[in-house]
Amino acid sequence: MSRAVVVVAAGSGTRLGLGTAKAFVPVAGERMLVRVLRTVLALTEPTFVAVVAPADRLDECRELVASVAGGAVAYTAVVPGGADRHASVEAGLAALPDSVVTVLVHDAARCLTPASQFERVFAAVLASGAGVVPGLPVTDTVKRVDGDTVVETVDRSALVGVQTPQGFPLADLRRAYAGAARAETDDAGVFQAAGGTVRTVPGDADAFKITTRWDLGRAEAVVAERAAAASTPPSLDLRVGLGVDVHAFDAASPCRVGLLDFPGEAGLSGHSDGDAVAHAVCDALLSAGGLGDIGGRFGTSDPRYAGATGDVFVRGAVELLRAEGLVPVRVTVQVVGNRPRIGARREEMQDALAAVVGAPVAVSGTTTDGLGFTGRGEGLTAIATAVVRAV
Ligand code: CTP
Ligand code: MG
Numbered sequence: 001m002s003r004a005v006v007v008v009a010a011g012s013g014t015r016l017g018l019g020t021a022k023a024f025v026p027v028a029g030e031r032m033l034v035r036v037l038r039t040v041l042a043l044t045e046p047t048f049v050a051v052v053a054p055a056d057r058l059d060e061c062r063e064l065v066a067s068v069a070g071g072a073v074a075y076t077a078v079v080p081g082g083a084d085r086h087a088s089v090e091a092g093l094a095a096l097p098d099s100v101v102t103v104l105v106h107d108a109a110r111c112l113t114p115a116s117q118f119e120r121v122f123a124a125v126l127a128s129g130a131g132v133v134p135g136l137p138v139t140d141t142v143k144r145v146d147g148d149t150v151v152e153t154v155d156r157s158a159l160v161g162v163q164t165p166q167g168f169p170l171a172d173l174r175r176a177y178a179g180a181a182r183a184e185t186d187d188a189g190v191f192q193a194a195g196g197t198v199r200t201v202p203g204d205a206d207a208f209k210i211t212t213r214w215d216l217g218r219a220e221a222v223v224a225e226r227a228a229a230a231s232t233p234p235s236l237d238l239r240v241g242l243g244v245d246v247h248a249f250d251a252a253s254p255c256r257v258g259l260l261d262f263p264g265e266a267g268l269s270g271h272s273d274g275d276a277v278a279h280a281v282c283d284a285l286l287s288a289g290g291l292g293d294i295g296g297r298f299g300t301s302d303p304r305y306a307g308a309t310g311d312v313f314v315r316g317a318v319e320l321l322r323a324e325g326l327v328p329v330r331v332t333v334q335v336v337g338n339r340p341r342i343g344a345r346r347e348e349m350q351d352a353l354a355a356v357v358g359a360p361v362a363v364s365g366t367t368t369d370g371l372g373f374t375g376r377g378e379g380l381t382a383i384a385t386a387v388v389r390a391v
Contacts, residue, residue, distance in 0.1 A: 001075060003122060004048035004100040005040045005165065006092030009033050009061070009108035010081020012054070015211050021054045023108035027216065028223035032111035033061070037068040039115050040106070041076075045122075048075050048100055051108075052092040055080035089187060090177050096170065102126060103173060104165035105187045112222055113207035118165055124201045125167040131191040132167045134203035135160030160200055162186065163207040172196055237390035238329065241288025245279040248379040255340060257380070258333070258349035258363060259310050259356070262340040268380060271306060278310020280382035281333055281353060281361070285317035288388040289326050314356045321388055328359040329387045335365040337380040 009032075013022030023033040033051070040049050049069070053061035062078045069076050077095040081088035089105055096103065102125050104118060117134055124132040138161055142154040166187045168176075173187065176194035184190045188198045210219055253267025258277035268274030282294050291297065297320065298305055298313055305312070318328060331353065335342050342349065342365035353361035368375045 001046050001048045001097065001099050002101045003045065003103070004050060004096050004170070005043075005104045005106055005118065006050045006052065006089065006096070007033070007036055007040065007106050007108050008052045008081065008085060008088045008092060009036075010052050010054050010088045010091075011085065011109070016213065016216065021057060022210070023053070024057065024060075025210075025216070027111060027210070027219045031064070032210065033108050034064060034068060035111040036106065036108050036113070037065060039113065040118065041069050041072060043115060043118055046075065048077075048097060050077045050079065050092045050095040052081040052088045052095075053078055084182075086177075086180070086182050086184075086190075093170070093174050093177060100170050102167060103170040104167045105173075106165035107209055109209045109211065110164055110207050111210065112219055113163070113165070114204055117163075117204050117207055120201050121165050121167040124199065125169065128197075128199055129169060131173075131188050131196050131198040133162045133186075133188045133198060133200055134165070134207065135162045135200040136203040136205065137161075161203075162188065162200070163203045163209070168196070239288045239290070239326070239388050239390075241284040241286065241386040241388065243280040243283025243285070243287055243293075243384040243386070244381065245276040245283065245294075246379055246381045247274040247276045247279075249377065250274070256310065257335065257340055258342075259314075259352040260345060260349050262345075265340040271301065272308040272313070273310060275310030276380050276382040277333055277335055277349070277363075277384075278314055278353070280384035281331055281357065281386070282310075282313040282317045284331060284333075284384035284386035285314070285321060285328060285357070285388065288328075288386045289317075289321045289324050291317070291320050291324070311356045314353070318356070318358060325391055326388045327391055328357050329389045330359055331357050331361045331384060331386045333361065333363055333382055333384040335363070335380065335382050336368060337365075337374045338367055338377050341365070 009023035011022050016022055024031050065076050065078055066073045079091050079095045104121055121132050138156045138159040142156050144151045144154055168191055176191045180190045192198050210216055247268035247270050249266045250269035251266045255262040255265035255267040256273045256275045279294055346363050349363045350361050373379050374381055
């Protein structure tokens with residue numbers, strides 16, 4: 001396992017003033033440390049997790065880690081912290097297996113930090129080989145003071161507020177901690193004091209540190225907002241499209257309808273393979289996105305599409321929709337004509353079309369009671385509707 005997160009959770013939470021170690025204080029019903037563990041133990045790549053806990057709560061902390069980690073508990077360690085954060089980080093670094101190359105150090109008190117921030121920091125350490133801190137621009141005007149007298153305004157464009165996780169090549173960070181004078185207030189400071197380079201990546205407003213009661217209230221509000229957002233139904237921005245296509249029969253061509261071959265049946269004439277069903281589906285998708293039509297998009301005389309199979313156009317329409325932030329939700333297509341008979345192969349056709357559309361496709365068939373060109377067996381009509389949704 002080449003990457004690890006050290007979660008420092010051994011602080012006493014004096015400023016929060018609840019008389020209990022801060023990492024064990026619940027935020028909207030779930031303890032801060034549990035929230036952090038849920039995030040780091042769900043990272044997509046295997047990650048060793050070392051938790052630095054208050055010395056008098058080690059057993060409780062081990063139980064808590066085991067309950068969140070489940071089968072992954074073998075890739076965790078729980079160790080007692082020290083008198084200050086510096087000592088706690090050192091204890092965490094000492095608990096990591098030798099295979100670890102990149103380490104992130106994270107405050108349990110920043111318990112709402114999203115997984116994306118951990119991934120961003122890991123990626124930046126790997127790409128740069130440097131230390132990496134997430135930072136946010138400073139929004140207040142900042143002044144240097146001498147007692148209660150303002151000395152000057154500091155150029156805030158040159159300032160960032162830094163958060164955790166802070167990431168480093170493990171060997172370099174261990175070396176930096178081993179020789180540190182303990183004057184630094186964060187890991188990047190220790191790293192830099194030892195001659196290391198530190199870069200910043202964008203931080204996240206939700207990665208704020210819970211220090212006071214006010215911060216606790218803010219965290220509860222963020223959790224409530226997330227819950228409300230999660231219960232909002234997916235986008236209701238739905239669009240409907242319509243597509244119709246007609247091809248004449250051509251006994252000399254192979255018959256392909258709805259992406260299926262119909263051996264022994266008369267084929268359909270056309271610049272491509274004449275698959276009226278696929279073309280109607282393509283047009284319905286394009287129409288739903290307000291993206292024009294198959295002729296305009298794929299050029300009926302374009303030599304690239306001579307003999308092209310129907311899936312090429314359907315796939316092309318799906319890609320054009322995706323570029324507009326739209327995805328198919330459902331497609332319906334009706335085949336109008338005497339032959340080929342659809343009934344026996346309906347499911348096969350639905351599956352073939354759905355595999356290209358990326359959403360369910362319903363196929364039905366009908367005749368026109370002997371009337372019109374379809375009734376006389378001169379050609380085949382397909383009528384499709386598509387519903388697409390903004391993502
Ligand atoms: N921390 C630690 N060991 C210490 C001190 C702090 O592991 N001896 C951890 C805290 O648990 C926290 C992070 O370092 O996750 C940042 O520290 P801070 O916000 O100052 O937390 P506390 O020290 O617990 O709070 P306070 O300073 O108010 O007592
Ligand atoms: Mg502290």
